[in-house]
Amino acid sequence: MTGPNSVGALERRSFKQKASRFFGQWGVFFRGFVEHPKMVGSIIPSSRFTIDKMLAPVKWDECKLFVEYGPGVGTFCQAVLDRLPRDGSLIVIDTNPLYIDYLRKHFVDSRFTAVHGSASDVEEIVKAHGHDHADYVLSGLPFSTLPAGVGPAIAEATYRVIRPGGAFLVYQFSAKARDYMAPHFERIERGFEALNVLPCQLFWGWKEPKN
Numbered sequence: 001m002t003g004p005n006s007v008g009a010l011e012r013r014s015f016k017q018k019a020s021r022f023f024g025q026w027g028v029f030f031r032g033f034v035e036h037p038k039m040v041g042s043i044i045p046s047s048r049f050t051i052d053k054m055l056a057p058v059k060w061d062e063c064k065l066f067v068e069y070g071p072g073v074g075t076f077c078q079a080v081l082d083r084l085p086r087d088g089s090l091i092v093i094d095t096n097p098l099y100i101d102y103l104r105k106h107f108v109d110s111r112f113t114a115v116h117g118s119a120s121d122v123e124e125i126v127k128a129h130g131h132d133h134a135d136y137v138l139s140g141l142p143f144s145t146l147p148a149g150v151g152p153a154i155a156e157a158t159y160r161v162i163r164p165g166g167a168f169l170v171y172q173f174s175a176k177a178r179d180y181m182a183p184h185f186e187r188i189e190r191g192f193e194a195l196n197v198l199p200c201q202l203f204w205g206w207k208e209p210k211n
Helices: 004-035 048-055 077-083 097-106 119-128 150-161 176-181
Strands: 065-069 089-094 112-116 134-139 162-172 187-193 200-206
Touching (some): 048 162, 048 187, 048 200, 065 119, 077 089, 097 112, 119 150, 150 176, 162 176, 176 200
Parallel strands (some): 065 134, 134 162
Antiparallel strands (some): 162 200
């Protein structure tokens, strides 16, 4: 039997399910921040404005492998998958097993792989999953608070793994990441997104094709 009461019950149930997913995601994100504050860039996930602006320069028809460092609870992941070709792949790397476990349960796309590991090992991770290089690498890691030596190591390894013509996409609250990118990437473009908590710096480090 159907009626106003049954429709209302379905709507309430749907709202509770959506709320549960929303607060479940935020709960995981917040717990990861509390447990490892120096390894998480922000207590608040990036805004859709930051996501759109950060990904805008990517040539998706030429992208076979997209890599992300520090995906958290996947704020960028669905946006990348929505743009990625059917034969493309997305590999995300995080040192926090809490995030990796959440992502593996949440994303069932066959193009998606979540790896528990360090971004400094990106070359080995990419090769282990059957790729010679990455087309684009995205990072929201807080370079200014990473342990000594880690930031430069990540920037250097990232440059080596990216193909000529590809780019290292970085979003940060400070400009520290650019200091690590500059010794390797020939051209670094800079942007800013105010509609984010907090407003953030955006960088695109391009690996220029060789003559």
